[in-house]
Amino acid sequence: MKSTRFFPWFGFIFGAVYFLVPLIATFEFSLRMQRGIYSFKAYQVVLADPNFQASFSYSAIIAVLTIIVGIALVVPTAYLVQLKLPRLRPVVEFMTLLPLVVPAIVIVFGYLRMYNSSSWLPMTGSARSTDLLLIFAYVTLSLPYMYRSVDTALRTIDIRTLTEAAQSLGSSWPRILIQVILPNIRVGVLSGAFLTFAIVIGEFTMASLLNRPAFGPYMQLIGANRAYEPAALAVIAFAITWACMGLIQIVASFAPGQKR
Amino acid sequence: MSTTALPASAAREKRMSWSWLGILPFIIFSLMFLLLPAAYLIVGAFQDASGNFTFQNVLNLGQPAIIRSYTLSLQISAASAFGGVLIGFFLALATILGGLPRWVRPTLMTFSGVASQFAGVPLAFAFMATLGRTGLVTALLVTLFDINIYRGGFNLLSFLGLTLTYLYFQIPLMVLVVSPALDGLKREWREAASILGATGFQYWRMIALPILWPSLLGAFLLLFANAFGAIATAYALTGSSFNLVTILLYAQIRGDALHDPNLGYALALGMIVITGVSNGAYIWLASRSARWIR
Numbered sequence: 001m002k003s004t005r006f007f008p009w010f011g012f013i014f015g016a017v018y019f020l021v022p023l024i025a026t027f028e029f030s031l032r033m034q035r036g037i038y039s040f041k042a043y044q045v046v047l048a049d050p051n052f053q054a055s056f057s058y059s060a061i062i063a064v065l066t067i068i069v070g071i072a073l074v075v076p077t078a079y080l081v082q083l084k085l086p087r088l089r090p091v092v093e094f095m096t097l098l099p100l101v102v103p104a105i106v107i108v109f110g111y112l113r114m115y116n117s118s119s120w121l122p123m124t125g126s127a128r129s130t131d132l133l134l135i136f137a138y139v140t141l142s143l144p145y146m147y148r149s150v151d152t153a154l155r156t157i158d159i160r161t162l163t164e165a166a167q168s169l170g171s172s173w174p175r176i177l178i179q180v181i182l183p184n185i186r187v188g189v190l191s192g193a194f195l196t197f198a199i200v201i202g203e204f205t206m207a208s209l210l211n212r213p214a215f216g217p218y219m220q221l222i223g224a225n226r227a228y229e230p231a232a233l234a235v236i237a238f239a240i241t242w243a244c245m246g247l248i249q250i251v252a253s254f255a256p257g258q259k260r
Numbered sequence: 261m262s263t264t265a266l267p268a269s270a271a272r273e274k275r276m277s278w279s280w281l282g283i284l285p286f287i288i289f290s291l292m293f294l295l296l297p298a299a300y301l302i303v304g305a306f307q308d309a310s311g312n313f314t315f316q317n318v319l320n321l322g323q324p325a326i327i328r329s330y331t332l333s334l335q336i337s338a339a340s341a342f343g344g345v346l347i348g349f350f351l352a353l354a355t356i357l358g359g360l361p362r363w364v365r366p367t368l369m370t371f372s373g374v375a376s377q378f379a380g381v382p383l384a385f386a387f388m389a390t391l392g393r394t395g396l397v398t399a400l401l402v403t404l405f406d407i408n409i410y411r412g413g414f415n416l417l418s419f420l421g422l423t424l425t426y427l428y429f430q431i432p433l434m435v436l437v438v439s440p441a442l443d444g445l446k447r448e449w450r451e452a453a454s455i456l457g458a459t460g461f462q463y464w465r466m467i468a469l470p471i472l473w474p475s476l477l478g479a480f481l482l483l484f485a486n487a488f489g490a491i492a493t494a495y496a497l498t499g500s501s502f503n504l505v506t507i508l509l510y511a512q513i514r515g516d517a518l519h520d521p522n523l524g525y526a527l528a529l530g531m532i533v534i535t536g537v538s539n540g541a542y543i544w545l546a547s548r549s550a551r552w553i554r
Contacts, residue, residue: 008358015351015368015431017377022386022428025396029389045541077286082278092283095290101539102298103489104505106528109513110297113304113525136293143294173278195377204381204492209513216492219381223388223496237382238374246376 003161023238028233042232051218059207060217062131063200066138067193071144073139075189078150079181084160099140108206130210137206142196150197150245153188154181190251198244204238275289298532317526326508326518330530333488333505336419340426341483345476347427348434356442369439372432379429380546384496387425390405391416417498425493430483437482481538488535505531 033041039127046052077194081092099107111133115123159181166176204216219237223230308314321327354360355368390397393410401407415421445468453463491506500511505527510526511517 005359008354008360011350011358012360012364012368013355017349017427018347018431019371019428020316021397022390025390026386028396042444073286073289076282080279080282085283088283092286095294095541096490097288097543098294099292101485101536102532103491103506103535105489105491105509106301106531107294107297109509109524109528110301111293112513114297114300139289140293147486149367155341173282198377202380202382209510216381219385220492220496223381223385223514224499231447232390234389238378238386241374241378243262245377248373249370 026231026234026238030228030235031229042228043236046222046229046236055215055218058213059201059203062135062138062212062214063197065135066142066200066246067196069135070139070142070190070196071150071193073176073186073191074143074146074150075182076177078147078154079159079177082151082154083163093147097145098143099145104137104203105205105209107140108209111137112209114256122211125222126222127212134207134210134214137210138200138203141203141206142192142199145195145199146192149188149192150185151188153185157184187251187254190237191248194244194247194251198241201240265499296399301525301528302532304522305529307522307525317520317522318529320520320523321526321530325503326505326527329503329505329508332419332503336422336426337487339419339423339482340430340487343423343427344430344434344478344483348431348479349438349476351431352435352438352442352549356439357445368435372435375432376429376436376500379490380492381496383428384493385539386498387416387421387428391421391424417502422494422497422502425497426487426490431482432489433486437479438475441472445471474545474548478542481542481545483539485535485542488538491529513553 030042031038031040032044033039077092081089094250112124115117115121115133119126123129160185162180163176166180171180202216202219203214204220207214208220218232219230222233306313308313308316321330338553351368355364387395389395391409391414391474392398393416397418398409401409416425449467450463453467458466489506491504491510494502494504495507495510500507508517509524509527509531510529516524518524
């Protein structure tokens with residue numbers, strides 16, 4: 001029996017090494033900025049860089065707005081498809097999976113052709129409307145994840161009974177959605193939100209091609225010009241991804257079914 | 261605003277139209293920011309500079325530089341997908357069916373969730389710090405084993421280097437995708453096989469793999485499309501010097517590198533066709549394997 005455990009352990013350890021070594025190496029590299037000693041100098045330099053602060057807060061704001069638009073778009077749709085329009089499910093699911101089929105660079109290329117400054121809807125004409133276009137671009141990017149987590153959450157509760165109960169008490173449709181349905185699917189919504197944040201915060205292609213001062217293009221620029229700061233940025237980005245995934249796990253442990 | 265005052269049939273009709281109204285924002289959004297932009301590119305791929313219908317752009321994709329970039333993208337995607345499927349499969353196999361302690365599996369799953377999202381620019385930085393010229397592993401190999409991988413011809417900014425980098429998100433993705441399929445292998449099948457005298461090898465060759473192969477092939481296609489559409493990691497790692505089709509398209513969007521806007525649309529069309537076919541086949545295979553599993 002002991003000999004059969006060797007290969008599973010070997011596989012697991014191999015996997016652990018492959019995943020951990022680049023992280024350790026990146027962390028070690030990020031500490032090497034001052035010659036001869038380990039220090040957090042690279043982090044100090046990065047965090048004090050006004051461009052870091054500006055691009056990071058820009059991306060964070062865009063991410064939050066993406067999440068808000070995404071929830072406003074996905075929750076009513078998933079709710080109505082499940083409750084009233086089940087015939088539309090294949091169509092809606094197909095559209096939510098489309099962003100996995102069409103690469104991000106192709107989607108943004110389409111935007112630049114369709115919404116350029118000499119088109120019928122010149123969204124790239126000003127900085128504010130380009131921001132809006134970037135938010136919409138990120139909503140499409142996160143659509144598969146957001147829709148799936150909301151849809152799964154809706155399946156675990158009895159939306160028909162909840163809706164009828166709310167209706168018989170005289171609730172309006174917006175009120176049913178916001179005060180009855182949304183609190184019951186908050187776990188799914190929050191999982192989708194954190195995943196969206198993790199995807200959007202360091203996104204490079206779309207922000208770069210739309211010429212917006214986001215965190216992804218900033219990291220690329222630093223990577224092309226500096227030695228130790230990129231490693232510090234990679235550690236920060238990895239910590240953010242971890243935080244988002246960790247929050248999903250924590251939130252999931254508060255799911256209605258698992259409380260008791 | 262209450263509908264209770266209306267006659268029943270009118271109320272139902274009104275509610276029906278309300279549901280359509282509620283789904284309208286999603287329909288308009290998907291049309292404007294997903295379907296029409298893609299359709300615009302596809303139409304542009306079949307137009308000449310003055311807007312007339314032509315196949316010339318698609319034919320022009322045959323020029324050597326474009327063929328080279330498609331080939332390189334296809335090779336990198338296939339290599340990283342193949343490596344990801346192979347390693348990820350055995351990793352999932354080891355943790356799910358290998359009889360390891362219980363904490364191993366949730367740890368691997370959480371880590372895979374993080375690592376499969378850890379792509380883009382930061383991943384390129386991580387691998388530069390690991391396997392770059394002054395990277396930790398490069399330096400350790402020199403001090404511990406006196407092996408200089410760069411003198412041996414290795415370069416992170418190469419086919420092998422980029423494939424190794426892509427494996428960092430491909431392997432975890434494979435673990436996430438294949439785990440449900442492995443959970444679907446029923447214990448009874450293995451017991452029945454061994455009662456009938458099958459060896460472990462025979463069980464895998466004649467029972468488990470025939471059931472798993474649609475999942476494995478499907479996972480390969482998913483990983484393939486995942487790598488094919490990626491650009492940020494390669495761009496941050498190699499700049500615009502590495503001739504992937506996504507990097508060529510990036511240069512084309514930035515500054516009309518091909519000197520022909522409509523050829524750019526054809527380039528995008530080719531990418532949509534490739535990722536569309538592999539994703540379509542994945543969805544088809546996933547529905548096939550769903551029959552056995554569960």
